[in-house]
Amino acid sequence: MKINKYEGYDLDALIEEAKRELGNDLKILSYEVEEEKSIFPFKKRKKYVLFVEVPTPEEGFLEMLAKEEKNEEIDRFLAKIEAMIDKKIASLKTSQPEVFPTPPHNEQVVVPTKEFEEFTGDALELINTLLKKEVEPKIAKMLVREACGLDIDTNKLDLNTTFFKEAIIKGVQKKIKFTGPLKIQKGGLKIKAFVGPTGVGKTTNLFKIASELVINQNLKVAVISIDTFKVGAIQQARAYANILNIPFFAVTDSKNLRKTLSNMSNIDIVLIDTVGRSHYDYWRLGEMKEILGGGNELIDISLVISCNYKNSEAAEIVNRYRTFFPINSIFFTKIDETYKPGILLNLPIKMDIPVSFISTGQRVPEDIKLLNPERVANYILGE
Numbered sequence: 001m002k003i004n005k006y007e008g009y010d011l012d013a014l015i016e017e018a019k020r021e022l023g024n025d026l027k028i029l030s031y032e033v034e035e036e037k038s039i040f041p042f043k044k045r046k047k048y049v050l051f052v053e054v055p056t057p058e059e060g061f062l063e064m065l066a067k068e069e070k071n072e073e074i075d076r077f078l079a080k081i082e083a084m085i086d087k088k089i090a091s092l093k094t095s096q097p098e099v100f101p102t103p104p105h106n107e108q109v110v111v112p113t114k115e116f117e118e119f120t121g122d123a124l125e126l127i128n129t130l131l132k133k134e135v136e137p138k139i140a141k142m143l144v145r146e147a148c149g150l151d152i153d154t155n156k157l158d159l160n161t162t163f164f165k166e167a168i169i170k171g172v173q174k175k176i177k178f179t180g181p182l183k184i185q186k187g188g189l190k191i192k193a194f195v196g197p198t199g200v201g202k203t204t205n206l207f208k209i210a211s212e213l214v215i216n217q218n219l220k221v222a223v224i225s226i227d228t229f230k231v232g233a234i235q236q237a238r239a240y241a242n243i244l245n246i247p248f249f250a251v252t253d254s255k256n257l258r259k260t261l262s263n264m265s266n267i268d269i270v271l272i273d274t275v276g277r278s279h280y281d282y283w284r285l286g287e288m289k290e291i292l293g294g295g296n297e298l299i300d301i302s303l304v305i306s307c308n309y310k311n312s313e314a315a316e317i318v319n320r321y322r323t324f325f326p327i328n329s330i331f332f333t334k335i336d337e338t339y340k341p342g343i344l345l346n347l348p349i350k351m352d353i354p355v356s357f358i359s360t361g362q363r364v365p366e367d368i369k370l371l372n373p374e375r376v377a378n379y380i381l382g383e
Contacts, residue, residue: 002054011245014050027053031243120156123148126164133380134311134342139349143171168377177354178372179329184219190269193292195325196304197317198276201333201359206273207240211365214244219268222247224260226291227275237273254293279320289324302356304331308338311346318351333359341379
């Protein structure tokens, strides 16, 4: 991998220079901020260093052919090594402990015939697929029914779509609400807060959104943190803010929050990072509600939920959090840490709350997607 380095005193200008050289699909790896002394003793000037990955050109036919020939030689060599290893293993086979196979992820789920007796054919097979992903039976029936028609031969419901993905998309479009992209007007202050339990990834994902707004939408963004309890939380958030060269503030009460927000006349959007709180800790949730009250009803609140939560626990989190906060949307995280993402269907349908974004990993800013019916279907089917 080749990396280009750009240095200058205007971050936006450096990004534009990189785009002119490498194209709009460039991959920004990181930023660094350095302070240089000026001719004035007490004044320092900020210098930015931008690191960008240089796209690798595609290999030509001759290069690919040479690589294939080389691979054949390597394969022959490896075959000889494997034969020697097999011979050695055969002599030691009696002393080897018994090895148990790893159980497969896709356990067999039997569809209860009485509960789903109105369905037949592909509809039953799709229901079985949804149940394997821990979609609740009532939700599975509701979604599949939206993509069914009457089968004349059996007088039961069967899919009227060619593919499972089409059927899921049909059901999701009918039953789940999506926020769509963040609607931000330049010059009009928008305030968005992220709340949720400990460890769901609020801070990291807040800065993924901040990166998108700064780099791709050229908006003026500020970040406020009220997470003054967790060790290192403020330092981590401040480091991200320095990389993006955006204002960062830490507040501890509603009065300071109100005062800080009143000085944001030149900002397009303020993102508020909150401390992770257990949904059973009513006292701490009340404290956080009091602090966010400094932003009055203008704050748009997103509840951050991990995809590896059990369905019952996720529903409990939503119910307890929304007794304290007006939850405007659900932000899912850690989809990469589960192979049974039924929560993507169960939670928004049962709770009747729109969904916004989904986190697909730890990288900032790449690993975040805006949710839509097609993406939900892809995650459910493992595509």
